Amino acid sequence: MTGVSDGAIALRQAEETLLKAGALQNAIFNSANFSSIATDAKGVIQIFNVGAERMLGYTAAEVMNKITPADISDPQEVIARAKELSVELGTAITPGFEALVFKASRGIEDIYELTYIRKDGSRFPAVVSVTALRDAQNGIIGYLLIGTDNTARKHAEEALLKAGALQRAIFNSANFSSIATDAKGVIQIFNVGAERMLGYTAAEVMNKITPADISDPQEVIARAKELSVELGTAITPGFEALVFKASRGIEDIYELTYIRKDGTRFPAVVSVTALRDAQNGIIGYLLIGTDNTARKLVEAEQKKLDQRLRDQQFYTRSLIESNIDALMTTDPSGIITDVNKQMEALTGCTRDELIGAPFKDYFTDPERAEAGIKRVLMEKKVTDYELTARARDGKETVVSYNATTFYDRGRTLQGVFASARDVTERKQRERDALTLTNEISHRIKNNLQVIVGLISYEAKWTAAPCVQGYKTMQARIGAIAHLYDLISQTSLGRTVALDAYLREIAKAMSASLLGNMSGIKIEVEGDPVEIDPDRAVPFGLLVNELTTNAIKHAFPHGSGRIKLGVERVGDQIDLVISDDGIGMKNKDSAKSPEKRGSDYVAIFVRQLGGAVVPTQQGLTGTTVRIRLPLLLVPSGGTEPLAA
Amino acid sequence: MAVILIVEDDVFIREVAEMMIEGWGHQTLTASDVDEALAILRSPQHIDALFTDIYLKTAVLGGCDVAIQAIALRPGLRVLYTTGNTITDKMKALLVEGTHFLRKPYTETQLEESVKTMFT
Numbered sequence: 001m002t003g004v005s006d007g008a009i010a011l012r013q014a015e016e017t018l019l020k021a022g023a024l025q026n027a028i029f030n031s032a033n034f035s036s037i038a039t040d041a042k043g044v045i046q047i048f049n050v051g052a053e054r055m056l057g058y059t060a061a062e063v064m065n066k067i068t069p070a071d072i073s074d075p076q077e078v079i080a081r082a083k084e085l086s087v088e089l090g091t092a093i094t095p096g097f098e099a100l101v102f103k104a105s106r107g108i109e110d111i112y113e114l115t116y117i118r119k120d121g122s123r124f125p126a127v128v129s130v131t132a133l134r135d136a137q138n139g140i141i142g143y144l145l146i147g148t149d150n151t152a153r154k155h156a157e158e159a160l161l162k163a164g165a166l167q168r169a170i171f172n173s174a175n176f177s178s179i180a181t182d183a184k185g186v187i188q189i190f191n192v193g194a195e196r197m198l199g200y201t202a203a204e205v206m207n208k209i210t211p212a213d214i215s216d217p218q219e220v221i222a223r224a225k226e227l228s229v230e231l232g233t234a235i236t237p238g239f240e241a242l243v244f245k246a247s248r249g250i251e252d253i254y255e256l257t258y259i260r261k262d263g264t265r266f267p268a269v270v271s272v273t274a275l276r277d278a279q280n281g282i283i284g285y286l287l288i289g290t291d292n293t294a295r296k297l298v299e300a301e302q303k304k305l306d307q308r309l310r311d312q313q314f315y316t317r318s319l320i321e322s323n324i325d326a327l328m329t330t331d332p333s334g335i336i337t338d339v340n341k342q343m344e345a346l347t348g349c350t351r352d353e354l355i356g357a358p359f360k361d362y363f364t365d366p367e368r369a370e371a372g373i374k375r376v377l378m379e380k381k382v383t384d385y386e387l388t389a390r391a392r393d394g395k396e397t398v399v400s401y402n403a404t405t406f407y408d409r410g411r412t413l414q415g416v417f418a419s420a421r422d423v424t425e426r427k428q429r430e431r432d433a434l435t436l437t438n439e440i441s442h443r444i445k446n447n448l449q450v451i452v453g454l455i456s457y458e459a460k461w462t463a464a465p466c467v468q469g470y471k472t473m474q475a476r477i478g479a480i481a482h483l484y485d486l487i488s489q490t491s492l493g494r495t496v497a498l499d500a501y502l503r504e505i506a507k508a509m510s511a512s513l514l515g516n517m518s519g520i521k522i523e524v525e526g527d528p529v530e531i532d533p534d535r536a537v538p539f540g541l542l543v544n545e546l547t548t549n550a551i552k553h554a555f556p557h558g559s560g561r562i563k564l565g566v567e568r569v570g571d572q573i574d575l576v577i578s579d580d581g582i583g584m585k586n587k588d589s590a591k592s593p594e595k596r597g598s599d600y601v602a603i604f605v606r607q608l609g610g611a612v613v614p615t616q617q618g619l620t621g622t623t624v625r626i627r628l629p630l631l632l633v634p635s636g637g638t639e640p641l642a643a
Numbered sequence: 644m645a646v647i648l649i650v651e652d653d654v655f656i657r658e659v660a661e662m663m664i665e666g667w668g669h670q671t672l673t674a675s676d677v678d679e680a681l682a683i684l685r686s687p688q689h690i691d692a693l694f695t696d697i698y699l700k701t702a703v704l705g706g707c708d709v710a711i712q713a714i715a716l717r718p719g720l721r722v723l724y725t726t727g728n729t730i731t732d733k734m735k736a737l738l739v740e741g742t743h744f745l746r747k748p749y750t751e752t753q754l755e756e757s758v759k760t761m762f763t
Binding site for chain 2 (some may be wrong): 195435438441442445446448449450451452455456457459471474475477478481482485488
C-alpha cells in the first residue's frame with residue numbers, strides 16, 4: 001500500500017469520525033450557511049459541502065481532486081498572508097495553500113479573514129476557521145476549512161467606521177461646541193468649537209465652571225420650572241435643568257442662549273447625552289451645541305416676509321372684495337376656483353358652495369355660459385358677454401361679463417378670470433329706448449303712409465300727364481322713410497358708416513325699382529368713412545336721385561351696371577355714382593320731372609356743404625363725382641365748423 | 644276676385660288701403676285690433692287673404708299674433724304683413740312661413756304688386 005492509499009483510507013476514517021461527531025458539527029457540515037471544505041495533506045479538495053457549493057458557485061465534482069482552496073482565494077491576500085506568517089513565525093512560507101493552513105499544521109488555532117472568489121469571478125469576504133485532520137498517530141492527513149460569508153458583518157463594520165468618523169469630525173469641528181462634564185456638571189472637555197463660539201480657552205473653564213454658568217440664567221430658571229411641571233418633580237435651576245432629561249434617558253435637544261466671555265450672547269441648539277460607565281452609571285454629560293444665530297436671523301427675516309406677504313394678500317383680497325362687480329375665477333374646465341362677495345350675492349350661494357361647482361350651473365342658459373368660457377379659452381379675452389344669473393331664490397339678474405385667461409409664472413394656463421356687472425338697469429333703459437324708438441318710428445311711418453295715401457287719392461282725380469309727378473313724389477317720400485331705417489341700422493352712435501349705408505340703399509333700390517329679373521345691377525365700392533347723422537338723409541336722397549336717374553335713362557335696352565362708391569380724399573369724401581350706360585345726352589331745359597330731379601341734386605349738394613366735381617365723360621357711361629367735407633361736427637363738439 | 648281681411652289700427656290708412664284694394668276688384672273686410680280680427684276669422688265668412696299691420700296700438704306685435712292664429716284657424720290662408728318699423732330677429736321668428744311683407748309707407752303700385760305676388 002502506498003502512502004497516498006494509506007492517506008486516503010485515513011481520510012475516509014477521519015470522514016467517518018467527522019460524520020459520527022456531534023449534532024452541532026453535523027449541522028454545520030450540512031448547513032448551506034457554512035462552507036466546509038476538506039482537503040488531503042497537500043491541499044487537494046476531497047470534500048466540498050452544499051454550503052461551499054452555494055457560496056462559491058462550483059459543484060463538488062468541479063473541484064474535488066482538482067484544485068486546492070488557494071485556487072479559490074484572492075491571490076494577493078494569499079501572498080500577503082504568506083509574507084506576514086513568514087515574518088511572524090520566522091520561517092519561509094510559500095504563497096499558496098501552505099499559507100492558508102500553516103498555523104493549523106503547527107497546531108495553532110487559526111481563524112482569519114479571506115476573500116473567496118466565486119466561479120463567476122465575483123468576490124466575498126469570508127471568515128475561515130482551519131483545523132488539521134490527523135490520523136491515530138497524530139500525522140496530518142488533511143485539513144478542514146470551515147468558512148462563513150462575512151459580507152453582512154463587513155457592511156456593519158464599515159457603517160460603524162463611518163459613524164465613528166462622523167463622531168470624530170463633530171468633536172473636532174470648530175462648528176460644533178462639544179462640552180463634556182463630570183456627573184456634577186463641572187466641565188472636563190471644552191473643544192475648539194466651544195472655544196471659538198464662547199471665547200473662553202479650555203483652560204479657563206475646565207474643572208472650574210458648569211455649562212449653566214455660560215447660559216442665560218433666566219432661561220435656565222424658566223427651563224427648570226417648565227421641566228418641574230412637565231416631569232412632576234422639583235428640578236433645581238442650574239446645571240440639573242440642562243441635563244435632567246438626558247439623565248433620565250430621554251433624548252434632549254433644546255434652544256438655549258449661551259453667553260460669551262465678552263458678555264455677548266448667541267442662540268444655540270444644544271443636544272445633551274449622558275455618558276455612562278460599563279455598569280450604566282452616569283459619569284458625565286456631553287453637550288453638543290450649534291450656533292443658531294444665522295438660523296434665527298433667517299427665521300426673523302422669514303417672519304417679516306411672511307407678515308409682508310400677509311399684508312399684501314390682505315390688500316389684494318380687499319381690492320377684489322370691494323369691487324362692485326361679481327368676480328370669479330374658474331379652471332380651464334369651467335369649475336369655479338375663487339369668488340368675491342358680490343358673486344355670492346349674485347348667486348345667493350356661499351363661497352364654499354360656489355368653489356368646486358361648475359360655473360354654468362348659476363345661469364338660466366348653462367350652454368351659453370359654457371360656450372362663453374370656451375370662447376375665452378379660445379380667444380383669450382371676451383368682453384360684454386351677456387348672461388342671466390339665477391340666484392338660489394330664483395331671482396334673475398342680467399349681467400355683462402368681461403373675461404380673460406390667466407397664467408402662472410411659468411405661463412401655464414390656470415383658467416379664466418371673469419367679472420360680471422349687473423346690467424339690469426341698463427337693459428331696462430335699452431328696452432325703454434327701443435320701445436320709444438319703435439313707437440316713434442311707427443307714428444312717423446304711419447304719418448308718411450297717410451301722406452302717400454293722400455297723394456294716391458289726389459292722383460286718382462288728376463289728369464294723366466300729371467300722375468307721373470305724383471308717383472315720383474310718393475317714391476321720394478318712400479325713400480326718406482326708408483333712409484331713416486337704414487340710418488338706424490348703419491349708425492355707429494354719433495356717425496353713420498357710409499359704405500354700409502350705400503349697400504343698404506343699393507339693396508333697397510334694387511328690390512323696389514328693379515326687381516329680381518332686371519338686367520340692371522347696382523354695385524357698391526366704399527372706403528370705410530363716416531358722416532354725421534344730420535347729413536345722412538340728404539346724402540341718401542342725393543344717392544337716390546342720381547341712381548334713379550341712371551336707372552331711368554342710362555339703359556334703354558334694360559341691362560347694365562351702376563356703381564355707387566365713396567372715397568376718402570384727404571379730409572373730404574367723394575361720392576361717385578357711375579354707370580356703363582349710353583352716356584349724357586343734351587336735354588331740353590324745360591321743367592320736365594328729370595329737370596326737377598337735377599334741381600334736387602343741386603339742393604342736396606348745397607345742403608351737404610359739397611360741390612360737384614367736373615369729370616371727363618367718355619363715349620359711353622356717365623360718372624358723377626360729388627365732393628363733401630368729411631365732418632361738419634368735430635367729434636365731441638356740438639357747434640358746426642362750416643355751414 | 645278675392646276676399647281680403649285688412650287689419651290696421653289707423654283709420655285713414657285702413658280706409659285708403661280698402662279703397663285701393665276694392666279698386667282692383669277685390670272684396671274687403673276690416674278690423675282695427677286683434678280681437679276684431681279674430682272674431683272675423685272665427686266666423687264662417689269666406690276669406691282668401693289677410694293684410695295686417697304688425698304694430699297695433701293695443702299689442703306691439705299684434706299683427707304677428709293675428710297671423711299665427713289665422714293660419715291655425717284657416718290653414719292655407721294667404722298673409723301679407725306691413726309695418727313701418729325695422730324688422731328685428733325676434734319679429735322675424737314670429738312671421739308665419741311662406742307669407743309676404745310690405746314696408747310702410749307703401750305706394751298704391753307697391754301694394755298692388757304685393758297683393759298680386761301673394762296670390763301667385
